[in-house]
Amino acid sequence: MLSDIPLLAGRLMQFHHLNRREIITLLGGVLALPLCARAQQTPIQVVGVLDSVADPFHFSAFRNGLSDMGYIIGQNVVLDVRSTNQYDQLPALAADLVSSHPAVLVALGGPATPVAKAATATIPIVFSIGGDPVALGLVMNIGHPGGNITGTTFFTAQLLQKQVGIMRELLPKTRALGVLVNPRNPRAVDDLASVRAASAALGIQIYAANASAKSDFEGAFAAFQSKHVDALIILGDPLASRELKGLAEITYRQAVPAMYFAREFSQAGGLISYGASSPDAYRQAGRYVGRILQGERPGDLPVMQPTKFELVINLKTAKALDLIVPDKLLALADEVIE
Numbered sequence: 140m141l142s143d144i145p146l147l148a149g150r151l152m153q154f155h156h157l158n159r160r161e162i163i164t165l166l167g168g169v170l171a172l173p174l175c176a177r178a179q180q181t182p183i184q185v186v187g188v189l190d191s192v193a194d195p196f197h198f199s200a201f202r203n204g205l206s207d208m209g210y211i212i213g214q215n216v217v218l219d220v221r222s223t224n225q226y227d228q229l230p231a232l233a234a235d236l237v238s239s240h241p242a243v244l245v246a247l248g249g250p251a252t253p254v255a256k257a258a259t260a261t262i263p264i265v266f267s268i269g270g271d272p273v274a275l276g277l278v279m280n281i282g283h284p285g286g287n288i289t290g291t292t293f294f295t296a297q298l299l300q301k302q303v304g305i306m307r308e309l310l311p312k313t314r315a316l317g318v319l320v321n322p323r324n325p326r327a328v329d330d331l332a333s334v335r336a337a338s339a340a341l342g343i344q345i346y347a348a349n350a351s352a353k354s355d356f357e358g359a360f361a362a363f364q365s366k367h368v369d370a371l372i373i374l375g376d377p378l379a380s381r382e383l384k385g386l387a388e389i390t391y392r393q394a395v396p397a398m399y400f401a402r403e404f405s406q407a408g409g410l411i412s413y414g415a416s417s418p419d420a421y422r423q424a425g426r427y428v429g430r431i432l433q434g435e436r437p438g439d440l441p442v443m444q445p446t447k448f449e450l451v452i453n454l455k456t457a458k459a460l461d462l463i464v465p466d467k468l469l470a471l472a473d474e475v476i477e
Contacts, residue, residue, distance in 0.1 A: 185217050229251055246266040
């Protein structure tokens with residue numbers, strides 16, 4: 140066992156989320172144990188994380204899911220995290236993670252997940268995404284994924300249709316909707332097509348503007364102004380999640396009503412949001428990692444889908460925009476922010 144200490148120390152130094160003091164403390168705990176006790180210790184499991192969301196709030200939910208299953212960071216599990224919002228870096232980061240042979244590979248966010256799947260067919264993969272895993276080619280079947288991959292999603296095909304309907308109900312005279320799209324998101328084309336189909340059925344014209352970085356927001360919103368859109372729909376995307384405060388501020392500043400995909404936007408000052416709880420999905424992903432570490436096979440674990448969607452309305456923002464929210468929408472809202 141003593142001969143393994145240098146190997147363990149070297150292994151832990153690979154994980155940039157641990158500082159030197161944490162590593163020394165962890166190793167000190169191992170050395171302080173009697174020889175017989177050390178021999179009985181459960182080995183520390185290594186979980187690789189490919190993160191294209193880079194959101195501390197969601198990552199905390201994932202860690203809580205691990206904790207639900209009895210896995211505590213630094214005690215019986217170590218996370219080897221590769222996080223980036225530069226999607227062209229994901230293949231190299233995935234290859235690096237796979238080369239270290241983690242017990243489980245976690246993919247957080249739509250951009251990271253297909254890259255993780257392409258990187259390994261043997262290491263178990265758990266994903267958390269905002270898209271349809273069948274349409275994205277991640278699994279063949281929701282109920283029995285098979286292979287080495289499973290996970291959670293906080294999206295359904297009806298979500299965007301419902302968002303368009305809510306905006307029409309909020310603004311009955313809407314004739315033109317702007318849609319903010321990240322063209323680098325794997326599901327962007329399908330999501331935009333869903334919005335177009337739902338809008339066409341209501342006689343609403345769609346104008347899309349691309350934003351693949353925060354610096355693109357001003358140009359996209361200038362394009363919306365030039366088209367005189369009545370309202371906006373912000374498509375679900377890791378970039379939008381990271382920049383939720385900035386997006387809420389720019390829509391407020393330009394006095395344009397906007398529909399978002401998560402309650403955090405309305406809490407940050409956005410007008411209205413409708414969607415499933417993404418933190419719940421990330422927490423469930425953490426639980427799935429724990430179950431796999433305990434011996435279950437990812438292919439036998441059904442992809443978890445949302446069962447509850449939340450409508451959140453910020454009345455303060457509505458008043459600032461001189462909008463009267465219909466009583467019917469207020470009655471349906473899960474939360475009304477005064």
